[in-house]
């Protein structure tokens with residue numbers, strides 16, 4: 001049990017506040033069209049496509065690292081799992097978004113990954129992608145759609161999820177190695193989060 005007050009985080013580690021959100025009924029959706037020149041499609045990604053997308057959507061700005069620590073075999077098993085669905089949005093022939101739906105749990109769907117590269121943030125593509133996520137999740141006959149986001153993610157994300165119909169229900173503190181100090185990400189990633197190396 002954590003006591004009130006400040007708690008030291010060891011040098012070389014990161015500390016994140018994780019917020020869990022859920023919806024237990026299909027929300028009403030405001031119809032929104034894709035921005036001009038943007039296309040949406042389902043993908044069956046290979047390892048290279050997926051790692052590149054994680055890097056461009058989440059790692060360089062927001063320090064996403066969990067999936068980059070996985071071996072080829074571990075990541076390949078997720079990408080080819082029959083209960084995992086992956087989608088993207090593209091513009092001018094380049095993919096700029098990641099939507100990953102995980103139906104591995106009975107009667108539930110997890111929004112496992114969601115985001116856009118800086119090229120499409122603020123374009124309306126995020127709302128379109130969320131409408132797709134909500135529609136596809138509830139069309140599968142689930143009883144619960146859930147996700148978690150953390151304080152490393154874009155500060156726009158939490159309120160975007162709440163506006164989308166998710167309700168926060170649990171908060172956690174997570175401590176982990178700084179991925180820039182263990183060779184998972186370059187030191188230039190996450191410029192808003194300073195590195196505090198060990199002694």
Ligand SMILES: CC(C)(COP(=O)(O)OP(=O)(O)OC[C@H]1O[C@@H](n2cnc3c(N)ncnc32)[C@H](O)[C@@H]1OP(=O)(O)O)[C@@H](O)C(=O)NCCC(=O)NCCS
Nearest residue numbers: 114115116121122123124125126127149153154156157160
């Ligand atoms: C979270 C994230 C997807 C939100 O995307 P966004 O850019 O804010 O989303 P949008 O482009 O849809 O724009 C946000 C709002 O502006 C509106 N908007 C902006 N530009 C618009 C346009 N040109 N036309 C129509 N609507 C537009 C959207 O409708 C939306 O309003 P709403 O939320 O009330 O519906 C985005 O910040 C992101 O990818 N961040 C990086 C990765 C990340 O942190 N992901 C979350 C991890 S948990």
